[in-house]
Amino acid sequence: MNDIKLGQYVHGNSLIHSLDPRTKIICCTFIVIGILSSHNFWYLLAFLGLILVAIKYSGTPLSSIWRSMRGIRYLLLITFLFQAVLTQGEAVFQVGALSVTREGVVIGLINLLRLVILFLGSILLLMTTTPMKLSAGLEFLLLPLNKIKIPVQYFTTIISIAFRFIPTLVEESLSIKDAQRSRGARFDSPKILSNLKSYLAILIPLLASSMLRAEDLAEAMDSRCYGGNPNQYRMRTLKYDRVDIYLIIFMAIVLLAGLLI
Amino acid sequence: MDGIQLIDVSKEFKTADSYKVALSSINFTIHEGEYIGILGLNQSGKSTLARLLNGLLKPTRGRVLINGMDTDSPQQLKEIRQLLGIVFPNPDNQLICPIVEEEIAFGPENLGLSPSEVHKRVSWALEIVGMQEMRNHAPHLLSGGQKQKVALASVLAMEPSYLVLDEPTSMLDPLSRREVLEHLRMINQENHMTIILISHNPEDLMDAKRLIVLNEGSIYMQGTPKEVYGDMGKLGAVGLNPPGLYQLIQQLEEEGYRIDDNFETIPQLVEKICQK
Numbered sequence: 001m002n003d004i005k006l007g008q009y010v011h012g013n014s015l016i017h018s019l020d021p022r023t024k025i026i027c028c029t030f031i032v033i034g035i036l037s038s039h040n041f042w043y044l045l046a047f048l049g050l051i052l053v054a055i056k057y058s059g060t061p062l063s064s065i066w067r068s069m070r071g072i073r074y075l076l077l078i079t080f081l082f083q084a085v086l087t088q089g090e091a092v093f094q095v096g097a098l099s100v101t102r103e104g105v106v107i108g109l110i111n112l113l114r115l116v117i118l119f120l121g122s123i124l125l126l127m128t129t130t131p132m133k134l135s136a137g138l139e140f141l142l143l144p145l146n147k148i149k150i151p152v153q154y155f156t157t158i159i160s161i162a163f164r165f166i167p168t169l170v171e172e173s174l175s176i177k178d179a180q181r182s183r184g185a186r187f188d189s190p191k192i193l194s195n196l197k198s199y200l201a202i203l204i205p206l207l208a209s210s211m212l213r214a215e216d217l218a219e220a221m222d223s224r225c226y227g228g229n230p231n232q233y234r235m236r237t238l239k240y241d242r243v244d245i246y247l248i249i250f251m252a253i254v255l256l257a258g259l260l261i
Numbered sequence: 262m263d264g265i266q267l268i269d270v271s272k273e274f275k276t277a278d279s280y281k282v283a284l285s286s287i288n289f290t291i292h293e294g295e296y297i298g299i300l301g302l303n304q305s306g307k308s309t310l311a312r313l314l315n316g317l318l319k320p321t322r323g324r325v326l327i328n329g330m331d332t333d334s335p336q337q338l339k340e341i342r343q344l345l346g347i348v349f350p351n352p353d354n355q356l357i358c359p360i361v362e363e364e365i366a367f368g369p370e371n372l373g374l375s376p377s378e379v380h381k382r383v384s385w386a387l388e389i390v391g392m393q394e395m396r397n398h399a400p401h402l403l404s405g406g407q408k409q410k411v412a413l414a415s416v417l418a419m420e421p422s423y424l425v426l427d428e429p430t431s432m433l434d435p436l437s438r439r440e441v442l443e444h445l446r447m448i449n450q451e452n453h454m455t456i457i458l459i460s461h462n463p464e465d466l467m468d469a470k471r472l473i474v475l476n477e478g479s480i481y482m483q484g485t486p487k488e489v490y491g492d493m494g495k496l497g498a499v500g501l502n503p504p505g506l507y508q509l510i511q512q513l514e515e516e517g518y519r520i521d522d523n524f525e526t527i528p529q530l531v532e533k534i535c536q537k
Contacts, residue, residue: 132360163359167401216354219317223347224368224419225339233366236376 009130015243016058016128021137023244024125030251031121035114038258041106044113050254051120058128065123072119076112083108131163136234143230153230160231165213172209176202263328265291265314265345265423265457270323272309283309284478287323291457293422296449298469298486299459302500305475307459308350311427314457315345327423343372346416350428352408356400361392361411364400368419386414389452390444406437413444423455424448430465442468463490464504474501506530 011017016024035047055065087104094100125134139156146152181187185198272284284306291297301307312318313325316332327345330337346368349355358364365386369379387393390410400408409429416424426445430438446468449456460466472489474482476499482489490496490503493511502508506527510520513534520533 132363160359160363161357164357164400167399168353171401213354216349216351217357219312220349220355221357222317223315223342224415225342225371226367227339227371229371229373231363231370232376233370233379234363 008127010060010064010127012059012128014058014128016054016124019128019247020238020240020244021129021133022141022238022240023247024129025134025137025141026248027251028121028125030255031117034255034258035117038261039110040258040261041110041113043258043261044110044117047117047254047258048113048120051117051124055120055124058124060124060127065120068123069116069119072115076115079115080108080112083111132160132234133237135159135163136231136238139231140235140238146230151228153228156231157228161217168213169206169210173202173206176205263293265455266324266326267313268324268326270313270320270325272306272313272318273321282478284313284320287480289473289480289483291423291455293455294449294453296446296456296468296470297458298466298472299457299475300461300463300466300472300489300501301459301475301481302461304477306478307461307475308427310475311347311425311459314423314425315342315347317347343419344421345423345425346419346421348409348412348416348424348426348429350431352405352412352432355412356408356415359399361387361398361400361403362396364411365415365418368415372419382418382420386418389417389448390414404437406433406440409433409437409441410444413441417448421454423457425457425459427459428461429458430460430462438465463496463501467504467506474499 031047031051035044038044055062084100084104085098087101087107089101089103091099092102092105129137135156138159139152142150142152142155177187180198180201185201187195187198189195189198267287267289270284270287271282273280273282275281287310299307299310309318313320313332314327316325316338319333325332327341330341332338332341356364357367362383365383366379369382374382383396384393387396390413392407392410392414395403395407395411400411403411409432413426413429424445430441433441442465445456445458448454449468456469458466458469466472467486469486472482472484472486473480474489474496481499482492482495486507490507491511493503493508496503503511510530513520520530
């Protein structure tokens with residue numbers, strides 16, 4: 001439950017914070033397209049530099065980003081190793097039956113870089129944008145999908161209810177845990193199985209009470225005439241500045257450069 | 262025709278092997294601008310009654326009319342729910358949005374109002390419950406009383422003619438309880454909104470001008486607070502105690518002091534007693 005802080009919004013007043021969420025989402029999309037379509041190691045390295053500058057500029061503490069990077073270190077390691085070992089080509093050195101190839105190392109490094117950039121980009125987006133701005137931006141950008149009968153506003157309502165209830169459910173799970181503990185349940189048993197049983201005893205009451213909550217919530221929404229309209233009130237806060245436009249143009253050029261190299 | 266009319270309303274719920282009667286043959290009329298208290302213990306059918314009023318539940322028999330519109334017809338439900346807002350007992354389970362301001366805008370937005378009108382109503386509703394400075398807070402960081410005030414504001418922002426409150430104070434501490442009740446009195450007097458306050462606590466219903474006592478799904482008593490609370494024997498028979506104020510009057514009268522009927526608030530009564 002404590003890991004929920006990963007990628008959580010950190011308040012700040014930097015330029016990155018004040019950007020329109022739509023700009024940030026569009027830039028992130030550019031980043032994804034750019035790095036997935038380019039095979040140029042130096043281009044990706046330059047991209048990494050760009051993101052590091054942005055992180056530095058946003059005032060987000062590097063230590064917390066470093067800590068969250070540790071969460072994906074095995075993924076990075078495994079990706080690199082598999083690419084290095086399984087790619088055909090000129091062998092650099094041999095470990096038993098496995099040979100590490102030159103081509104493998106290069107592809108491994110490229111994919112490693114791609115993952116790191118994707119990770120840092122999304123972390124930066126989440127840490128500098130409030131959940132509500134993010135969902136307003138997403139709703140605005142995806143609203144045209146309504147035309148082909150995809151009910152975007154339902155998804156954003158779901159997201160916003162989730163944001164509303166995560167803290168409530170965390171609080172509730174803690175109080176259920178306390179209740180179980182006060183009746184002798186152990187959550188630190190060395191046996192995995194008995195630990196698992198203890199956590200199951202939290203999960204089931206939590207699930208049951210969530211059902212009740214959902215029923216109450218549905219009644220409250222019904223009573224207030226909910227009919228699935230787009231959230232205009234939230235989107236009203238979106239505002240484009242000149243900086244936003246410059247940034248989008250800049251990122252588009254960077255993306256184009258990547259596609260051409 | 263304006264007002265709320267219940268004509269011979271019954272509601273039964275199907276259980277595993279039988280029918281459970283929640284309400285049977287309820288008849289009453291509520292006029293615009295009234296302050297009605299509905300009193301009853303648990304299982305007396307109070308919450309079912311609230312849900313019948315805005316069409317969340319349909320009556321098994323009988324008709325529920327809001328300004329002449331039947332809650333049974335799906336086309337008019339939106340209009341009925343716009344006219345009649347409900348505040349539910351649990352503040353945590355009726356707040357939908359992650360920010361107070363959006364919560365209050367939720368209802369007006371669903372009515373399709375323009376953003377500037379929505380904005381105006383949000384400010385107005387926040388002002389009535391005195392929560393302006395909490396505008397950009399997250400609901401889970403508020404106290405229970407503040408949450409319930411936000412819930413009240415979010416219904417007020419739809420500007421309903423009738424405001425139904427189902428045990429709004431049951432999860433509040435005494436201070437927040439008094440504040441919420443005070444807001445209701447103000448809304449009734451200054452905004453002329455009809456208040457229908459449902460509670461198991463007779464003290465909550467001191468401000469009501471008319472009381473309806475429910476017991477086991479039917480109307481047990483009806484009348485002004487003076488009439489209902491004056492009959493301690495009949496109230497006591499279903500396990501309800503009149504508010505302390507009325508117990509005091511009763512005791513004074515037993516001791517031989519005459520108290521005039523026409524007082525409405527505690528200060529007025531104090532005034533009267535002190536004059537003697």
